[in-house]
Amino acid sequence: MNFLLKKYNILIFFAFLLTVLQVNAAKVILRDGTVIKNIKGVRELGNYFLLKDDLKNYTFRKSKISKIISSDGKTIFEHKILTAVKKTEDDGSLYYSFFINGKFAGQGGWDSYNQFEVTEGDLPDGIYKEYFNTGKLKRTFPIKDNTLDGVSKVYYASGMVAREGRFKNGYEVGVSKLYYKSGELKGKSIYKKGVRDGKTLLYYKSGKLKSEMTFVDGELNGIQKMYFKNGRISNIVSYEDGKKNGKFKQYYENGKLKVSGNCESGKLSGIITTYYRSGRVKKRKRFIDGRILKGN
Numbered sequence: 001m002n003f004l005l006k007k008y009n010i011l012i013f014f015a016f017l018l019t020v021l022q023v024n025a026a027k028v029i030l031r032d033g034t035v036i037k038n039i040k041g042v043r044e045l046g047n048y049f050l051l052k053d054d055l056k057n058y059t060f061r062k063s064k065i066s067k068i069i070s071s072d073g074k075t076i077f078e079h080k081i082l083t084a085v086k087k088t089e090d091d092g093s094l095y096y097s098f099f100i101n102g103k104f105a106g107q108g109g110w111d112s113y114n115q116f117e118v119t120e121g122d123l124p125d126g127i128y129k130e131y132f133n134t135g136k137l138k139r140t141f142p143i144k145d146n147t148l149d150g151v152s153k154v155y156y157a158s159g160m161v162a163r164e165g166r167f168k169n170g171y172e173v174g175v176s177k178l179y180y181k182s183g184e185l186k187g188k189s190i191y192k193k194g195v196r197d198g199k200t201l202l203y204y205k206s207g208k209l210k211s212e213m214t215f216v217d218g219e220l221n222g223i224q225k226m227y228f229k230n231g232r233i234s235n236i237v238s239y240e241d242g243k244k245n246g247k248f249k250q251y252y253e254n255g256k257l258k259v260s261g262n263c264e265s266g267k268l269s270g271i272i273t274t275y276y277r278s279g280r281v282k283k284r285k286r287f288i289d290g291r292i293l294k295g296n
Helices: 002-020
Strands: 027-030 035-037 041-045 048-052 057-061 065-069 075-078 082-088 094-100 103-110 116-121 126-131 137-144 150-155 161-168 171-179 185-192 195-203 209-216 222-227 233-240 243-251 257-264 270-275 281-288
Antiparallel strands (some): 041 048, 103 116, 185 195, 209 222
16 A cells, blocks of 8 residues: 555656646757757656647657747747857966857956856856867866856866866865876865965875875975885975975885985075985084085
8 A cells, every 4th residue: 555655646746847837939049950840848857858739759868859839929938058169368367158049148266266158248157167178178168156156177188087176166175186198097186265374295106195284275385295106205394384394204115214414494494414325424514594515
């Protein structure tokens, strides 16, 4: 009994959908140029349109339909091709022009605060696409409420994804990922309000860790570690506000120390020691403000 009730409710639900989404139309124009006339009814169901005339029913994906026109001449549905084209200002700054079915709709770009801003026009929601000269997809712009909002992807000319990130109110947020041309993960970073803020990890094609670092408000801060392909550490560097500051060490692939020393505000400072592969000291030099002291 319960099974019959559930089945009955499901049928009622779909019947309701097909009823409330039904509209009348005079003709349907497909993207290949085919025109279907004397359409008595159109039902929208997800990514499909169900069409009905006096003789039979038709089912088409929305992507196959160019336009649906009602009996009173109004456009019920129109397939929109949303594109973006990169432009360059006289001062060298970049912006994007956006088009709907080839007609200019607006333009925008990133401001000095790393926020994407539409500076002209009122862009309808949708995924705008930039293309290479070859016709292959280059970049996607998810527009919502006249700004970037959603997952955006950048592609290699081969068609493989090069970078993907999420935007909210025009700012890149959350985890952003980079990929090698062959598809392997190259790196991932955490973004807050359009800048890296948090852990960034880079990888070799093999999947092994290549480097790890921390950003605060877009600047390197804390310890950065780099690794050889064999997994051993190659470099350890301390950063503060984007500059090397504090002790650093560099290693040979055999794990032996190669160089050790200290930096202040991005410049070598104090005793810098280099080593042979065996671990013996090779030489020591004293630095002040990035310069070697005479008499070393």
